[in-house]
Amino acid sequence: MLKRSLLFTTFLAILFTSTMAQDAKPDWRKLHYLSEEEMHMPLDNSRSFYETDPPVGPIRNVAEFDQMQGVLVRYPFGIPMELIRELAEQDTVVTIVDNAAAQQTVINQYTSNNVNLDHCTFLIAPTNSYWTRDYGPWFVFDGDNKPGIVNFPYNRPRPNDDDIPIRVAEYLDIDLYGMNLYHTGGNYMCDGSGQAASTDLVWEENPQLTVEEIDTLVWDYLNIHSHHVRPDPLAEYIKHIDCWSKFLSPGKILVGQVDTWDNRYEDFEAAADYFANTMSSWGKPFEVFRVYTPGTAPNTPYTNSLILNKKVYVPMTGSQWDDEALAVYEEAMPGYEIVGIMYNGWENTDALHCRTKGLADINMLYIDHMPLLGMQPYMEDYEITADITAASGEAIYSDSVMVYYSVNGNAYENTLMSLVEGNTFTGIIEGLTLGDEVDYYVFAADESGRRAFHPFIGEPDPHEFS
Numbered sequence: 001m002l003k004r005s006l007l008f009t010t011f012l013a014i015l016f017t018s019t020m021a022q023d024a025k026p027d028w029r030k031l032h033y034l035s036e037e038e039m040h041m042p043l044d045n046s047r048s049f050y051e052t053d054p055p056v057g058p059i060r061n062v063a064e065f066d067q068m069q070g071v072l073v074r075y076p077f078g079i080p081m082e083l084i085r086e087l088a089e090q091d092t093v094v095t096i097v098d099n100a101a102a103q104q105t106v107i108n109q110y111t112s113n114n115v116n117l118d119h120c121t122f123l124i125a126p127t128n129s130y131w132t133r134d135y136g137p138w139f140v141f142d143g144d145n146k147p148g149i150v151n152f153p154y155n156r157p158r159p160n161d162d163d164i165p166i167r168v169a170e171y172l173d174i175d176l177y178g179m180n181l182y183h184t185g186g187n188y189m190c191d192g193s194g195q196a197a198s199t200d201l202v203w204e205e206n207p208q209l210t211v212e213e214i215d216t217l218v219w220d221y222l223n224i225h226s227h228h229v230r231p232d233p234l235a236e237y238i239k240h241i242d243c244w245s246k247f248l249s250p251g252k253i254l255v256g257q258v259d260t261w262d263n264r265y266e267d268f269e270a271a272a273d274y275f276a277n278t279m280s281s282w283g284k285p286f287e288v289f290r291v292y293t294p295g296t297a298p299n300t301p302y303t304n305s306l307i308l309n310k311k312v313y314v315p316m317t318g319s320q321w322d323d324e325a326l327a328v329y330e331e332a333m334p335g336y337e338i339v340g341i342m343y344n345g346w347e348n349t350d351a352l353h354c355r356t357k358g359l360a361d362i363n364m365l366y367i368d369h370m371p372l373l374g375m376q377p378y379m380e381d382y383e384i385t386a387d388i389t390a391a392s393g394e395a396i397y398s399d400s401v402m403v404y405y406s407v408n409g410n411a412y413e414n415t416l417m418s419l420v421e422g423n424t425f426t427g428i429i430e431g432l433t434l435g436d437e438v439d440y441y442v443f444a445a446d447e448s449g450r451r452a453f454h455p456f457i458g459e460p461d462p463h464e465f466s
Contacts, residue, residue: 048159048162048163048166049151049152049153049154049162049178049180050178051178051179051180052176052177052178053177054177054179054220054221055140055142055143055148055150055175055177055221056142056143056144057142057143057223058143058223059140059141059142059143059221059222059223060140060141060192060223060366061138061139061140061150061190061192061194061196061222061223061224062138062139062140062141062190062192062360063189063190063191063192063193063247063250064189064247064306064307064358065192065247065248065249065307065456066192066360066361066364066366066456067309067360067361067364067365067366067450067452067456068091068308068309068358068359068360068361069091069092069359069360069361069362069363070091070092070093070094070121070358070359071087071091071092071093071094071306071308071356071357071358071359072094072096072123072132072136072137072168072356072357072358072359073087073093073094073095073096073130073132073355073356074095074096074127074129074130074132074355075095075096075097075102075105075106076130077130078130078131078345078355079130079343079345079352079355079356080341080342080343080345081109081113081115082341082342082343083313083341083343083352083356084110084113084115085113085114085115085116086311086313086339086341087308087313087356088110088115088116088117088119088120089116089119090119090309090311091119091308091309091311092119092120092121092359093115093119093120093121094120094121094122094123094171094359095120095121095122095123096122096123096124096125096127096132096164097122097123097124097125098124098125098126098127099124100124103122103124106122107120123167123168123171125160125163125164125167126160127160127161127164128156128158128159128160128161129156129158129161130355131161131186131350131354131355132164132355132356132357133185133186133242133353133354133355133356133357134154134156134161134184134185134186134240134354135154135156135158135161135162135164135165135184135185136164136165136168136185136357137149137150137151137164137165137168137169137357137359138150138151138152138165138185138188138222139359139360139362140177140221140222140223141366141391142175145389145391146174146175146391147172147174147175147360147362147391148169148174148175148176148177149165149168149169149172149174149175149176149177150165150177150178150179150221150222151165151166151169151176151177151178151179152165152178152179152180152181152182152183153180153181153182153183154182154183154184155182155183155184155205156184168359172359172362174362177221179217179218179220179221179222180217181202181206181209181214181217181218182202182205182206183198183202183205184240185357186238186240186241186242186243186353186354187199187201187202187239187240187241187242188202188241189241189242189245189246189247190222190224190247191247191249191250191280191281192250193250193281193282194223194224194225194226194281195224195225195226195227195228195250195280195281196218196222196224196226196227196228197227197228197229197230197241197245197247198227198228198229198230198241199229199230199231199232199239199240199241200229200230200231200232200239201232201239201240202214202229203229204239211229214227214229215227228274228275228278230271230274231267231270231271232244233256233264233267233268233270233271234256234264234295234348234349235263235264235267236348236349237349238349238350240349240354242303242304242353242354243301243303243304243348243349244256244268244271244293244303245271245275245303246303246305246353248289248307248332248333249455249456250280250281250282251280251281251282251284251286251287251373252286252287252288252289252332252333253275253286253287253288253289254288254289254290254291254303254328254329254332255268255271255272255275255288255289255290255291255303256268256290256291256292256293256302256303257272257290257291257292257293258292258293258294258295259294262294262295264295272288272290275288276288282370282371282373283370283371283373284373284374289328289331289332290328291303291324291325291328291329292321292324292325293348294321295348298317298318298319299317299319299346299347299348299351300317300319300321300325300348301315301317301346301347301348301349301350301351301352302314302315302321302325302328303353304346304350304351304352304353304354305329305352305353306352306353306356306358307336307358308358310335310336310337310457311336311337311338311339312329312333312336312337312338312339313339313341313352313356314326314329314338314339314340314341314352315341315343315346315351315352315353316340316341316342316343316346317342317343317344317346318342318344322340326338326340333457333461334457334460334461335457335458335459335460335461336457336460361391361450362391363390363391363392363393363448363450364391364392364450364452365388365389365390365391365392365396365444365445365446365448365450365451365452366388366389366390366391366452367386367387367388367442367444367452367453367454368386368387368388368389368454369384369385369386369387369442369454370385371454371455371463371465372384372438372440372463372465373463373464373465374464374465374466375465375466376465376466378432378434379432380430380431380432380433381428381429381430381431381432382428382429382430382432382438382465383426383427383428384403384417384426384427384428384429384440384442385420385424385425385426386401386417386424386425386426386442386444386454387422387423387424387425388401388423388425388444388452389423390446390448390450392446392448392450394446394447394448395446395447396423396444396445396446396447397444397445397446397447398419399416400443400444400445400446401416401417401419401425401427401442401443401444402414402415402416402417402427402442402443402444403415403417403427403429403440403441403442403443404440404441404442404443404458404459404462405429405438405439405440406438406439406440406462407432407436407437407438408436408437409437409439412459415427415428415429415430417442425444435466436466437464437465437466438464438465438466439462439463439464440462440463441453441454441455441458441459441462441463442454443458
């Protein structure tokens with residue numbers, strides 16, 4: 001990919017330099033495509049945000065790749081109808097509309113475009129923009145396994161947008177917590193297990209706080225013990241982390257890649273190296289996948305994708321590298337359905353992820369397990385332990401909690417896990433010999449009808465140890 005003819009690369013280098021010079025943005029553009037009127041508005045105008053005590057711990061901050069009950073979009077749209085139709089095939093689309101008349105307009109549009117209305121609901125609330133990722137709710141479960149939303153002062157002078165987490169908490173009838181940290185969803189990603197990442201924009205936008213105070217806030221409200229605040233290799237006005245990287249699981253991350261002649265090359269490589277040398281929540285360094293994002297026209301915003309349950313929606317622009325990007329996702333996320341969404345409105349700094357926001361399944365069945373990975377000290381038997389919680393309050397089927405495992409590529413076997421105490425289950429993978437290679441995953445079901453796997457996708461991408 002990086003081996004191109006000298007003539008072609010020289011041409012692209014000249015084009016890139018020229019484009020970057022033309023696209024240099026003044027500081028106000030960091031506020032994400034402000035109107036002329038907004039440029040003169042104070043950041044804290046007419047906010048309904050209020051600070052609260054943090055949730056009772058221990059807290060779990062829900063990751064994008066956790067179980068979702070739906071996805072939040074906004075009308076007027078910034079996404080193609082093709083995407084909404086795809087989203088509504090299997091999942092619930094919650095559309096924010098200003099009023100009942102707008103809701104009927106959207107229903108008419110959905111009907112004429114064959115969107116499954118059985119999978120559509122509406123939230124009536126005023127908004128200022130369609131960037132639901134940036135202002136949308138951050139979900140948590142508290143120490144009593146109760147769902148809630150952590151609200152934050154949105155770093156835009158858009159009071160209606162800033163209130164959406166409040167409206168969603170009311171809509172779902174769950175607790176709301178106020179964390180007094182200026183932030184934006186496009187510059188925040190978490191792994192669901194205590195790690196999160198942002199660019200240093202979060203430091204710039206909170207000059208009233210020290211780095212330690214910011215880390216304390218995300219610890220208190222989100223239980224983030226490892227807050228990876230990184231320089232932005234994209235060298236663009238937006239400084240949102242979703243424009244160049246993405247957590248794919250607690251052990252995997254996707255990072256953009258540019259050509260060696262690109263003046264951002266060393267910065268991108270440094271970003272990839274940082275995570276490749278950082279311990280993930282699964283006890284080994286992150287597995288880093290790279291996707292080619294040269295930043296030239298047509299745009300290549302491939303990290304700006306949406307993971308929604310077992311599907312991944314990737315923005316496509318007609319670039320010659322679209323197919324390669326889809327192939328990277330297929331390699332990195334076996335078992336997921338990878339869906340390319342073509343749209344001429346995607347930009348390198350503003351694409352599919354920016355304009356959609358997953359809504360956590362507030363009744364999710366969740367498996368917490370520290371996997372065995374890589375080389376392990378030899379034993380004939382290995383104990384697998386998992387904490388399993390049903391936020392629905394429904395009972396877990398005791399005969400459903402299983403370890404499924406395959407030895408040396410043979411057919412999967414299973415062993416029943418036993419309840420030890422509380423919500424902790426254990427099971428044994430037994431009878432192994434020196435040098436065996438084992439693939440495994442944990443499964444459970446509860447009386448709400450939910451089924452859960454660890455890892456999330458189960459058999460197509462199991463945990464592996466030898």
